Amino acid sequence: MASAGSGTQCSHGRPTAPPTAGTQHGTSAPDPYRWLEEPxxxxxxxxxxxxxxEFAAAASDWPLRTALAAEIRDLVDTELWSAPEHRAGWLFATRREAGANHPRLLAIAEGRERTLFDPEVLDPSGRTTLDGWSPGPGGELVAVQSSTGGTERGELRVLSTRSGLPVEPPVRGLRYSHIAWLSDTEAPAFYYVRRDSGSGERGIWLHRVCSDEPDVLVRSCAEPGSVPGVRLLGQRWLLATESHGTGHRTDLWLADIGASGGNAAEPRWTTVHEGRDIVSDAELGTDDRLYFRTTFGAERRRICVASPHSPDTAHWREVVPESPDATLEEFTVLGAGKDTELLVTRTRLGVSDLTVHDxxxxxxxxxVTLPGAGMANGLTSAPQGRAYIHYADVTRQQTVLALGAGGYEPHPWPDSSRVPHGEPFEHRVFWCRSADGTRVPVSVFTLSSRGDPRSGRPTVLHAYGGFGRPRQFGFSATVLAWLRAGGSYAVAHVRGGGEGGRGWHVAGARRNKPRSVQDLVAAADALVAGGYCAREQLCLSGGSAGGLxxxxxxTSRPDVCSAVIALAPLADMLRFERLGLGRMWTREFGTVADPQDLTALLSYSPYHRALAAGERRYPAVLINGFHGDTRTDAAHARKMCAALQRVGYGGPILLRYEHGVGHGQRSVARAVELAADAHAFAAARTGLSPDR
Structure with missing residues (x-):
């Protein structure tokens, strides 16, 4: 065998390497593929x-690969807008034309539009993405963020709205930064955040446009691994946030930078809440009151109100109570004076409803009447008490809806567009029993034209179950193409996600993470027992935390399904803190520095489970890794594939690996290729055929 770091191949194509072992708290675990961490x-x-x-040879035999790619490409070949933002006569929005790979940022005034930023012009290779944008208060400047190669670390350019040209050198090394513009249009400036230590100290910075003055750090992160945020409320109140890992806790501080003696570079902070397991965000109403969406006293969130002069929780008053069966996802403040209203969206097992409150x-x-049973998000307020909403459902492409003041039924925006036509679909929810007796909901989708969903058909079962994030049912061209071909699509709402509020999340986090896996296995067994599919017709699918x-x-129940799709998965849970952004996820998964956490991590780490189990029959597995991934390092995908190929037989173990992309956005063409390959694999392993 070769020495560590050299890696060889046996004649049967399985990788071999010496069993490098890691020891922690007296526990030793094999790690023969650590050399694959060197990308x-x-x-x-x-x-x-x-x-x-290996992948190319296998994929050439998948019958539906070409057909699914064509179907998915056709479904996404539509015009897509973002909700607009209004600034002093200007309107800013992104539009992706049919056939384009990326959206363009537009500035519109008096019916005429100008392209401010087009990633495909900047980079014809398609590897550059538009990651964010924020117009200044006067509309004359706009901050644009972009990154290349999937790294999600890029640069921020300040562009002139009138010329489309940059007005200064870019700010580099940012990662999805918040931008909070100050109101002074004569000496423009904004706050931004550095989320990681790639370039400059993590925290909130003040940048003065076209100035020789260096950027000023106005608040550094209090704890390692936290994520800073910043917003300006009403051009007077500066809100600083610091999120800690997994959605258990977000600390908030407020500063009055518009008061007499206020200093934008040296804000005087008042604590809203700190060091408590509370997650909140805030908006300032036209009545000059702060409205908080919060988990304080409400696992599924409620809305409280307070004066910005006394913003701490002791002075909060509830105005929209918690719902017992739905999670309050977003809100925005509409109107002014006696016409002020709160627009609120709640989600029940992936389906949104929209209400207006006093x-x-x-x-x-x-x-508010929505077009169907789908997802409403991205709520934004607009002048004259109006609002914009993004809406999509399982068979209906995302569209922007505009809601007029006092309205019940939103209409499409722009006015020339229309709500896409959706195909009738069946949406059923059933409940299964997990290993500890907990009832876990499972959603199942089929097209109405395909008849009874309990007729035994190829089924993709998806799960995420991490970071307290609920699964919402928006549009997926891949899912619709699968349904059109005669398959079913199911989602297991496992613990660790946000479907049941904070308690549901905590029940599947850290040392409780094995419960998320037990919930998924129970959902798979229930689908088979209920006649939705046979075992050989079932494919499990998950990405990132869902890939784990x-x-x-x-690796726990190799007989649970016929196939597995894992996109950018976590896999080596003893090394995750050293890879990608894993150091920021210890509140979700634990840390090897804690002996009890280490025991839990080793109990379910799929990389180690595969190595420890020895040779056995596994379902067919397709692992997808992205070389530029700075979140879930692609070393997880590489090492997991190597481990399974070493010990597994039965279904093929394949790695689909891409360079030049990462965890987040990518060009439409590359997204179509990925989706088609993954689901053509699932179709080949589960027997899906449009002729069923």
């Missing part, structure tokens, strides 16, 4: 070349 070594490149050859007593004034779940399920 650009000669050995890793050669190993990846062989995996590419800000004085929380009373529901009216329900499906790989753990497959």
């Amino acid at each position: 650009d070594s000669v050995a890793t490149r050669e190993w990846l070349r062989q995996r590419h050859s 800000p004085r007593d929380g009373r529901t004034r009216r329900r 779940l499906v790989l753990t399920a497959a």
